[in-house]
Amino acid sequence: MNIVNLAAYRFVALDDLPALRERVLERATALALKGTVLFAPEGINLFLAGPRAAVDAFMAWLHGDPRFAGMKAKESLSDDAPFGRLRVRLKKEIITMHRPAIRPEGGRAPAVDAPTLQRWLDQGHDDAGREVLMLDTRNDYEIDVGRFVQAVDYRLASFTGFPAAVAADRARFADKTVVSYCTGGIRCEKAALHMQDIGIERVHQLEGGILKYLELTDGAHWQGDCFVFDGRGAIDKQLLPSPPLPFGERIEVRGQSCAEVDAKPAMLPLPAGVRGHAGEKLLPERALGNSPASLGPSPQSSPRRGEEANAKSAALHWGGA
Template sequence: MSIINLSAYRFVSLDDLPALRERVLERCLALELKGTILLAPEGINLFLAGPRAPIDTFMDWLRDDPRFAGLEPKESISDAVPFGRMRVRLKKEIITMRMPTIRPEGGRAPAVKPATLQRWLAQGHDDDGREVVLLDTRNDYETDAGLFEQAVDYRIASFTEFPAAIAADRARFDNKTVVSYCTGGIRCEKAVLHMQDIGMEHVYQLEGGILKYFEETDGAHWRGTCFVFDERGAVNTDLAPSPLLTSGEKDA
């Protein structure tokens, strides 16, 4: 497998969106990359695929802009490019929550590294002895593909439903450590900031999301596959393309 599939995001204030879109699209097309890049006043969210050399060339070029110097991509490989074309889109938010008081570009949410989370799950508590509760912030069709064992799954159809779901269930998390997670980190970061905003304590995001957990651990405590937003459908804990499973197949 020779195609690099790269995902990354960064919350950072952007005020030159039309011109930035043109520069980014021109560079991607020149390098013959395919995928989707979202640009919004709150930052960038990108999914790209191509051979190693042009992927690295693009990321080096993008990081020359100080606003994107801190981008930390997640990578997986495949035999073919799982995108049909290259798109760079302007959006109001790079992940839609419709909570204008949440401004992640102003400061990162607290995070726990994949190896630390795996250790907490194995020992049954965090380093302060509190029970750990995993909170899936993804949509229902994503959690159908796979999720952490015993994770709270609200079966939401859209991330915009998350604030109401957590408000109705807030008492569940009292005196516990909550680790929210999502595919690559972007949704769970906003989720943690919102939970802090409504007064919840001991809340963290999984650093780098599920994809980084697969990359840095052996995938223990995960059940099924991880849904991805491209033609691969899903990846397994080895980050290899995997067919989407039904609930019955996951439990078999």
């Protein structure tokens, strides 16, 4: 596999966004990288793919800026770049939560590394003897692809729904050690701070997210694959692209199968018996049609819900990790 896929982020105050965007766009273009780089006043969030020499050269160049020095990336391999092009964008937040008081660049919640978390889960408690509760901060379609065993999740349509959901569920966390997790660490970093702010004690974030856990452990306590916001759709416990699914049939009914029915149609790799339609700007949860009149997946077919052909476009919309 010749392509290295990078996922990295850092919460750090940035005040030169337009100039920074131009420099990064120029450098990544010169190295023929593909993917998405998001900048906001609170930091950077990037997903890039290219040959080893190119991604190493880019990260070495980026580390030359003191604000990004030492920023570590999660890596995985694939035969082809899972992105169709390069985009460098400016946003209000690098991961949208709509909670401006949550500022990770000013300080983090405690983190637990992957080997320690596996040991806690193996023994059934943390080092102080408290029960460990895993809290998934991702969207529902991601969780359907894979999750930690017995993790709590709120069937979120988007991360902006997390604050209200966890606030209504505070009693669950009493006398427990809570570990929030997400794909690469960025969402659980904000989630852990929010939980602290509303009075939940003993909150940790999983350092490096699911990707780092699968990299540093044998994948124990994880079931299924890991949804990723690019053309691979999902990766397995070895961080390799998951096998594609059988093609579904195409339905072109606005408001049922796809709100983007007038966009360029594409066939979706869907679970057996599930039909859908995709456009170039389709968001992940629309692929199987979630309106009451649509044909959605059965519970048995849902674990591959997010693996649609246009996932590389979805990454640009969701910017999730």
